[in-house]
Structures are given as C-alpha cells and as structure tokens.
Amino acid sequence: MKQSRTFIPTIREIPSDVEIISHQLLLRAGYIRHHMSGVYSYLPLAQKVLRKIENIIREEMNAIEAVEVYLPTLQQADLWEETGRWQTYGSELFSLSDRHDRQMALAPTHEEVITSLVGDEVKTYKKLPLTMYQIQTKFRDEKRPRFGLLRGREFIMKDAYSFHSTDDSLEEKYREMMEAYSRIFSRLGLEFRAVLADSGSVRGGKSHEFVALSEIGEATIALSDSSPYAANIEMAEVHSDYTKPKGSMIELEKVETADHKTIAEVASFFNVDPSNIIKTIIFHADGNMIAVLIRGDHEINETKLRKALDVNVLNLASEDEIEKALSCKVGSIGPVKLPLDIKVFADNAVMEIVNGICGANENGFHFINVNPERDFAIDNYLDLRFIKEGDRSPDGNGTIRFAKGIELGHLVKIGDTYSEAMKASFLGEDGNYQHFLMGSYAIGVSRILASIAEQYNDANGLKWPKKLAPYDIHLITINMNDEIQTNLSNDLYHLLKTYRYDILHDDRDERAGVKFADADLIGLPIRITVGKLAKDGIVEVKFRETGETVEWQKEELTEKLQSFFN
Numbered sequence: 001m002k003q004s005r006t007f008i009p010t011i012r013e014i015p016s017d018v019e020i021i022s023h024q025l026l027l028r029a030g031y032i033r034h035h036m037s038g039v040y041s042y043l044p045l046a047q048k049v050l051r052k053i054e055n056i057i058r059e060e061m062n063a064i065e066a067v068e069v070y071l072p073t074l075q076q077a078d079l080w081e082e083t084g085r086w087q088t089y090g091s092e093l094f095s096l097s098d099r100h101d102r103q104m105a106l107a108p109t110h111e112e113v114i115t116s117l118v119g120d121e122v123k124t125y126k127k128l129p130l131t132m133y134q135i136q137t138k139f140r141d142e143k144r145p146r147f148g149l150l151r152g153r154e155f156i157m158k159d160a161y162s163f164h165s166t167d168d169s170l171e172e173k174y175r176e177m178m179e180a181y182s183r184i185f186s187r188l189g190l191e192f193r194a195v196l197a198d199s200g201s202v203r204g205g206k207s208h209e210f211v212a213l214s215e216i217g218e219a220t221i222a223l224s225d226s227s228p229y230a231a232n233i234e235m236a237e238v239h240s241d242y243t244k245p246k247g248s249m250i251e252l253e254k255v256e257t258a259d260h261k262t263i264a265e266v267a268s269f270f271n272v273d274p275s276n277i278i279k280t281i282i283f284h285a286d287g288n289m290i291a292v293l294i295r296g297d298h299e300i301n302e303t304k305l306r307k308a309l310d311v312n313v314l315n316l317a318s319e320d321e322i323e324k325a326l327s328c329k330v331g332s333i334g335p336v337k338l339p340l341d342i343k344v345f346a347d348n349a350v351m352e353i354v355n356g357i358c359g360a361n362e363n364g365f366h367f368i369n370v371n372p373e374r375d376f377a378i379d380n381y382l383d384l385r386f387i388k389e390g391d392r393s394p395d396g397n398g399t400i401r402f403a404k405g406i407e408l409g410h411l412v413k414i415g416d417t418y419s420e421a422m423k424a425s426f427l428g429e430d431g432n433y434q435h436f437l438m439g440s441y442a443i444g445v446s447r448i449l450a451s452i453a454e455q456y457n458d459a460n461g462l463k464w465p466k467k468l469a470p471y472d473i474h475l476i477t478i479n480m481n482d483e484i485q486t487n488l489s490n491d492l493y494h495l496l497k498t499y500r501y502d503i504l505h506d507d508r509d510e511r512a513g514v515k516f517a518d519a520d521l522i523g524l525p526i527r528i529t530v531g532k533l534a535k536d537g538i539v540e541v542k543f544r545e546t547g548e549t550v551e552w553q554k555e556e557l558t559e560k561l562q563s564f565f566n
Contacts, residue, residue: 001471001502001503001504001505002505002507003504003505003506003507003508004507004508006044006504007030007043007044008029008030008043008044008045008518008522009030009033009043010028010029010030010517010518010521010522011027011028011030012028012517014028015027015028018148019146019147019216020147020148020150020216020454021216021453021454021457022147022148022149022150022450022451022453022454022457023147023148023149023150023450025453025457025461025462025521026046026148026149026449026450026453026462027148028461028521029045029461029462029518029521029522029523030043030045030521030522031043031045031046031049031449031453032046032148032149037145037153038142038145038151038152038153038154039152039153039154040148040149040152040154042446044470045470045522046449046470048470048471049449049452049464049468049469049470050156050445050446050449052467052468053188053445053448053449053468054135054158054445056184056187056188056467057135057158057184057443057445058135060180060181060183060184060187061133061158061160061180063180064131064173064176064177064180065131066131066132066133066160066162067131067132067133068132068133068134068135069132069133069134070134070136071107071110071113071114071117071134071136072107072113073106073107073136073137073138073139074104074105074106074107075104075105075106075107075110075112075113076102076103076104077095077102077103077104077105079112079113079116079422080093080105080112082112082421082422083111083112083417083418083421083422084421085112086103086105088312088313089108091141091143092108092140092141092142092143093105093108093140093141094106094108094139094140094141106139107138107139108138108139108140109138109159109442110134110159110161111161111414111418111438111440112418112422114132114161115161115418115419115422115424115436115438116422116424118130118163118424118436119419119422119423119424119425119436122163122426122436123426123427124426124427125165125426125427125428125429127426128163128164128165128169128426128436129162129163129164129165129169129170129173130162130163131160131161131162131163131173132160132161133158133159133160133161133441134158134159134160135156135157135158135445136156136157137154137155137156137157138154138155138156138157138159139153139154140153140155141153147216147218147450148450149446149447149449149450150216150218150406150447150450150451151218152446155444155445155446155447156444156445156446157442157443157444157445157446158442158443158445159440159441159442159443160177160440160441160442161438161439161440161441162177162438162439162441163436163437163438164436164437164438164439165426165428165429165434165436165437166437167437169437170413170415170437170438170439171413173439174206174411174413174439177411177439177441178194178208178411181194181210181409181411181441181443182194182210184409184443185210185212185408185409187467188448188452188465188468189452189456189465189467189468190212190408190448190451190452190455191212191213191455192210192211192212192213192405192408193210193211193213193221193223193230193403193405194208194209194210194230195208195209195210195211195221195230195231195232195235195405196208196209196230196231196232196235196236197209197231197232197234197235197410197412198232198234198235198303199412199413199414205412205413205414205415205417206412206413207410207411207412207413208410208411209232209407209408209409209410209411210407210408210409210410210443211405211406211407211408212405212406212408212451212454212455213403213404213405214404214405214406214451214454214455215404216404216406216454217404217405217406217407218404218406218407219232219404219405219406219407220232220233220402220403220404220405221233221402221403221404221405222236222387222400222401222402223400223401223402223403224393224395224397224398224399224400224401225393225398225399225400225401226393226397226398226399227393227395227397227398229393229394229395229397229398231394233301233386233387233402234301234303234304234386235303236386236387236394236400237383237387237394238348238383238385238387238391238394239392239394239396240348240349240391240392242348242349242351242352243352244351244352244354245352245354247354247355249354249355249369249371249374250355250369251369252336252367252368252369252370252371252375253367253368253369254360254362254365254366254367255365255366255367255368256364256365257269257364257365257366258364259364260331260366261329261330261331261332262331263277263279263296263297266296266357266366267296270357270366270368272357273297274295274296274297275295275296275297276296276353276355276356276357277295277296277356277357277358278293278294278295278296278334278335278350278353278356278357278358278370278372279293279294279295279296279298280292280293280333280334280335280358280359281293281294281300281316281333282316282317282321282322282325282326282333282342283305283314283315283316283317284313284314284315284316284317284321285306285309285311285313285314286311286312286313286314287313288343289317289321289325289341289342290309290342290343290344290345291333291335291338291342291343291344291345292305292344292345292346292347292384293335293344293345293346293347293350293372293378294346294347294349294350294384294385295347295349295350295353295385298347298349298385298386298388299385299386300347300384300385300386301384301385301386302314304382304383304384304385305345305382305384308345308382308383308384309345325339325342326338326339326361327361327362328359328361328362328363329363331359332359332360332361332362332363332364332365332366333359333361334358334359334360334361334366334367334370335358335375335376335378336358336360336361336367336370336375336376337361337376338361338376343379344376344377344378344379345378345379345380345381345382345384346372346378346380346381346382346384347381347382347383347384347385348381348382348383348384349385350372350378350381351372351381353370353371353372354371355368355369355370355371356368356369356370356371357370358370387400388400389401389402406447406450406451406454407444407447408443408444408447408448408451409441409442409443409444410441410442411439411440411441411442412439412440412441413438413439414438414439414440415437415438416435416436416437416438417438418438419435419436419437419438420435424436452464452465452468456523457523460517460520460521461520461521461522461523462521462522462523463523463544463545464523464524464525464544465525466525466565469523469524469525470502470504470522470524471502471503471504471524472501472502472503472524472525472526472565473496473501473502473503473504473524473525473526473527473528473561474504474506474519474522474524474526474527474528475489475492475493475496475503475504475505475506475528475530476506476512476515476516476519476527476528476529476530477489477505477506477507477530478512478515478529478530478531478532479531480507480508480509482534484534484535485530485531485534488530488534488537488539488554489505489507489530489534491554492528492530492539492554492557493505495558496557496558496561499558499561499562501561501565504522504524506518506519512531520544523544524544525543525544525545525564525565526541526542526543526544526561526564527541527542527544528540528541528557529541529542533551537553537554537555538551538552538553538554539551539552539554539557541557541560543564
C-alpha cells in the first residue's frame with residue numbers, strides 16, 4: 001500500500017485529556033479517532049490489526065467445533081423481560097422504541113437472543129452439544145467511559161454460547177474454552193493470567209477471567225508468591241485461623257466521642273489499633289435490612305456478601321433509612337441492641353475481637369469493652385472481607401501479592417439460568433423434557449487492541465508483534481525526486497510483495513525526519529530505508545523491537561527477511 005493513498009493521520013503532540021499510553025499512541029499513530037464519549041472510529045491501520053486478532057480467535061473457536069453466527073444487535077424488549085433483565089440490567093442498557101412504540105435495546109450481550117433461537121430450533125438431546133460464537137459491536141451506556149478502547153460505550157466483542165444436556169458435557173466444553181483462550185492470548189503475545197472470577201447474577205456458576213497484566217488495569221488480582229493461584233480480589237477467599245486472644249472480658253462502658261465518626265478518628269481518640277474496632281454497615285438484602293460487621297482494618301467485599309447470603313439485590317442503606325431505623329447517624333452505628341428484625345452477619349475476623357470498640361447507636365457515643373456473643377448476637381460468621389497483601393494464599397501455598405490487570409475474556413457456567421426463565425427445553429435421553437445447560441464465553445476484541453498497545457511500546461511509539469502488525473514492512477524512500485531511490489524502492493516494493501509481505505511504502509513528499517518519526521509511531525516490525533546508498537544497491541534496515549540498524553545489499557534482502565519473519 002502506498003502511504004500517500006491510505007489514511008494515517010498522525011499527531012505529534014500528546015492530547016492533553018488522554019490518560020494512558022495505549023490511548024495516546026493509538027490516537028497519535030493514526031489508528032483510531034474519537035467520535036464522542038466512549039465511541040471511536042477504527043481507521044485503516046486499526047482495522048488491519050483487528051482482522052488479525054479476529055482471525056486468531058476464529059481459528060481457535062473453529063478448532064473446538066464452535067460455529068460462527070451473526071445475531072441481531074437490535075433486540076426486542078420482550079426477551080429481556082422474560083429473564084427479568086429489562087428491569088435489573090440498569091442504566092447501562094441502551095433502550096429505545098420504534099415508530100410503533102415497541103421497546104427495544106441495543107445489545108450489550110446476547111444470552112436472551114441465542115437462548116430463544118436454540119429453544120425454538122433444537123428439540124432433542126441428539127442435537128447437543130452445540131456451541132455458537134460471533135464477533136460484533138456491542139453497546140453499553142457506561143456512566144464514565146475512560147481509557148480509550150478499554151472502557152467504552154460501543155465496543156467489539158467475541159461472545160460464544162454453548163448448549164448441553166449434561167453437566168459433564170458443559171464441564172468438558174468449559175475446559176476446552178479455557179484451553180482455547182490460553183492459546184488465543186498466547187498467540188497474541190500478551191502477558192496474561194487466568195483468574196477465578198465472579199459469575200455475576202448466576203448463582204453457583206463457575207467463572208474465570210483472563211486478564212492482561214498492566215498497571216493501568218481496573219481489575220486487582222490476588223496472586224500467590226509460591227503457587228499458580230490467581231483470583232480477582234472479589235473472589236479470593238480468606239483462609240485465616242481466627243482465635244480469641246487470651247484475656248478477661250471487661251465490663252461494657254459507653255463513652256462520649258463527640259464528632260469522632262470514622263474508623264481513623266475513633267482509633268486516634270481511643271489510641272487503639274483499627275483492628276480492635278468493629279465497623280457496622282447496614283444493607284438492604286432483597287429488601288430486608290441487615291447489619292454486617294467487619295474489623296476496622298478490613299474492607300467489606302460486597303460480592304462475597306451477596307453470594308454468602310444468596311441474594312439478588314444488595315444495596316447500602318441510605319443515611320435517612322439508617323436514622324429512621326436506628327435513631328442515629330452513620331458514624332455511630334453499632335451491633336449492640338439492634339432492632340430484633342435486623343439480622344447480624346459478621347466477618348470471621350470479628351470473632352477474635354476482645355474488649356473492642358463499636359458505635360453505641362446514639363449520636364456522639366461509642367461502646368468500649370464490647371465483646372461478640374456476650375454483648376450482641378451474631379446470626380452467622382462468614383468470609384466477608386477483601387483479601388489483603390500478606391494474607392495466606394487460599395490454596396495454602398505462600399502469601400498473597402496484588403497485581404493490576406485488564407480484563408480481556410470472561411468464561412462462566414450459566415447453567416439453566418436463562419433457559420429456565422425463557423422455558424427453553426428439549427427432549428432428553430430419558431424421554432423427559434429438560435432445560436438447556438449453558439456456558440457463556442466472551443472476549444473483548446477492541447480491548448485486546450488497546451492491551452497489546454499498552455504492553456508493546458516505547459518512548460517513540462508502538463512496537464507491534466510480527467503476527468499482529470498492520471503491515472510487515474515499512475518501506476521508506478528518503479527522496480521521491482531521486483530517480484535512483486524511487487526505482488530501487490519500486491523494485492523492492494514489487495519484489496517483496498511476490499514473497500507475500502504486506503508493505504506500507506512511504507512515498508510521501510515529506511522530510512526524512514517526519515517519515516522516521518511516523519514510522520516509529522506506527523510501529524511496524526521492519527523499516528527499510530532507501531536513501532543515498534541506493535546507487536550501490538544498499539538499504540538501511542531497522543528492527544523496531546530492538547532499535548538495531550543494519551545495512552543490507554538488495555540481493556540479500558529477501559533471504560534475511562525470511563529468516564527474521566520465520
């Protein structure tokens with residue numbers, strides 16, 4: 001491709017409102033352009049990279065006998081109402097109506113559509129298992145789009161869905177998908193980890209995320225320093241042996257604490273460690289008010305709480321609701337003498353507190369020398385806190401350290417969650433009708449583009465892996481008015497194309513410095529420069545990955561390039 005004939009609008013300056021390196025470079029190198037908040041145009045270079053990413057995904061999906069489909073982006077509300085997600089999905093769902101006032105949505109995902117399709121067409125276990133996938137644009141009305149392609153309102157995703165008659169069949173496909181995902185991200189050259197993940201609203205569903213390790217990632221991963229254990233911190237269990245320390249219990253006492261409300265303020269006022277303070281948090285769990293207790297130096301994990309209580313809707317109670325129920329403000333809440341209809345759940349660490357401190361359910365007062373079980377009842381002790389760095393690894397091997405990551409893929413066993421709600425069933429081998437067992441498997445394709453850019457760059461621009469670069473070779477002619485240079489460039493262009501290299505030929509009438517700067521920004525694996533030594537049949541070759549520059553004769557070029565690319 002002649003560079004003068006394609007569209008690569010490079011930018012010299014870093015946009016002031018762009019936070020992360022991948023977003024900066026994809027904009028500066030002319031891969032994407034901002035359209036509106038969370039929405040981008042993919043320009044010719046980005047399209048070429050995306051096609052290569054998609055081809056790798058297709059090859060691995062086809063290898064495990066998944067078949068490609070293309071499902072409607074515009075979906076009728078009726079299907080979403082069958083599963084209840086029209087009401088529960090929330091404000092991130094793009095909803096609209098047609099001229100006949102029929103409610104519809106722009107698809108953020110396709111569980112309802114694929115379940116309806118298979119439920120209508122597959123009537124016997126003999127047609128199972130069945131796995132279908134697609135690659136298409138999705139829509140999500142993100143409250144705060146950020147980080148370019150990593151969190152947008154319009155994005156490209158691969159989503160696959162498998163249908164089964166038995167748990168064993170679903171488990172086998174889940175394992176195949178795990179292996180396929182590992183191959184995909186390995187072939188893409190990404191540094192990644194597979195981690196245990198939250199299955200969302202699917203109760204008891206097995207789930208994993210694949211994350212690209214990156215300091216700008218929004219996911220925090222708990223990793224063992226001595227084993228392969230890895231989990232999203234929302235899912236990492238805490239395995240600590242809590243025991244009550246020795247010592248006698250002292251009589252409960254109420255103390256005026258004025259305006260000291262936060263854990264830090266209360267700890268400073270009493271000159272104690274936050275670990276000896278009981279923090280009480282009030283939630284609504286499926287409409288019922290509950291109290292959750294946690295040590296002052298720990299943080300409540302709402303994902304664990306929701307799963308432990310097996311509830312669908314979990315929300316913090318408002319300040320007005322708390323004041324009405326307990327006659328005190330948030331900073332004075334405690335577990336002593338709570339209303340009888342409020343159940344109390346405590347993190348396991350609370351059981352080891354002796355003579356602790358908590359709110360007195362009276363503004364400006366706290367209890368000291370408070371002891372669980374003696375001074376208040378607990379309905380259940382549970383693992384409710386976030387794991388911390390330095391905690392014992394849940395698998396018993398080593399201790400936990402944290403890393404940041406970008407979520408690239410998500411696998412979850414959704415079982416009969418959708419098929420039961422939508423009455424999608426088939427005739428089983430035993431002659432009875434049963435609901436389909438399903439798996440859902442997603443990959444963020446546009447996120448991969450950004451993640452590779454995040455991991456492969458230097459101060460001068462992008463550094464694409466050979467298999468993903470939009471072109472193999474950047475051929476630069478220094479002086480397009482020099483007949484010897486243009487003739488050699490044209491000869492090389494046509495010669496290299498016969499060897500099936502994809503060539504970007506910079507034939508623009510620009511200064512050499514501009515061409516070199518653009519080449520580094522764009523980040524192709526090899527740069528071949530035709531300059532003053534063209535009269536001797538010599539070209540300069542630069543390897544983008546290492547920055548190494550060598551001079552090669554025209555006659556040895558193809559052999560050495562073959563060695564590099566193979």
